[in-house]
Amino acid sequence: MIVYEVFRQERKGQAFAHAGSVGAPDAAFAEAYAREQYGRRGESVALWVVPREAVAEIHEFVDELQKNYHRVDGYPLKEKLKEARERAGTAPPADR
């Protein structure tokens, strides 16, 4: 038996989401099982049936070079905006 992961698309245009898995001796059986399990009530408009072996899983996201310019936290605007407002004399009154 081979494990196949099944992804289903609920409506045209939506992302495929993982639905579950089926155990099958080959791709033809996997397709038949996937249809029965995840498509017989009109709950999907398309399925992807993929051997589990073919799915590469990644867990670690190491940021060795501190590439914070890729992220929101690389842009600390709050402090800078405060300073710029003070410089321009448009800072809101301190005690509101």
Next chain:
Amino acid sequence: MTEQEFLEYVQSGGQVETDDWMPDDYRAKLVKFIEMHGNSELMGVLPEREWILRAPTLQRKLALTAKVQDEVGHAQLIYRVVEDLGKPREQCLEDLISGKSKFHNVFHYPTETWGDVGVIAWLVDAAAIISQKALLKCSYAPYARIMKKICWEESFHILHGRDVILTMMNGADEQRELVQEALNRWWAPLMQFHGNPISPADDPMFQWRIKSQGNEEARQQFLDGYVPQIWELGLIVPDPKLGKNDEGVWEYTEPDWAELKHVVTGHGPQTAERLELRKTTRAETEWVRRTVLAEAA
């Protein structure tokens, strides 16, 4: 992660995936619990299967057949989850047939009349969906995820069951009698269904957050949801003590916990016959599995 850290993690709502580290006891409890669920789905089709040919109309035969397909499909999905935890499906089926593993109490009883079919589809599935909805929050994420699909289909079955019951209640006196008699037969097993009122603090399944609610909480939810629905049809619940007290808590005659234990340990009125049928059909279809696997290889 230590076992204590893991416990704190799941108790604070953390979820676990198949490849994550987990304590051996957690894995063992998961397998036991989920396997029993799979067994119950598979054995649960037998009381209904007996009525496919005797169902009153073609529409009912088809609906019942579809329900049987749903339940077997659930067993397939659930055994897949067990398999990823390390126990092959073949082994689950062997242990079921040999009586080593268990299945739910309600599937050990006979289906005497068409009234029983309605009561099973309506109230047994209602009791089951209460347990299953609580499993949507199970700490083991792959199990929680498939529960979404299962709950969706179970709510469909309740619809089917209610339709069967309402049709009979709107029919002849004899039909109403069939429903009342079936309710009389099923009430005790239904009250036992969610298990003895063990406190969640002493329930290891709750401690590991495999279950997210206690047994008594589930039973109260069942009574709250369904007793009014039973009463409004003019049916009588066969328990003179049943009622809601001033604090809004349902009171009832203490269910027979000895019967529950006796039944689920393999001594129910239909246990032997139904396991024998599983054994026979499994032997009869052995050649199919052999052929299919040989062809694929």
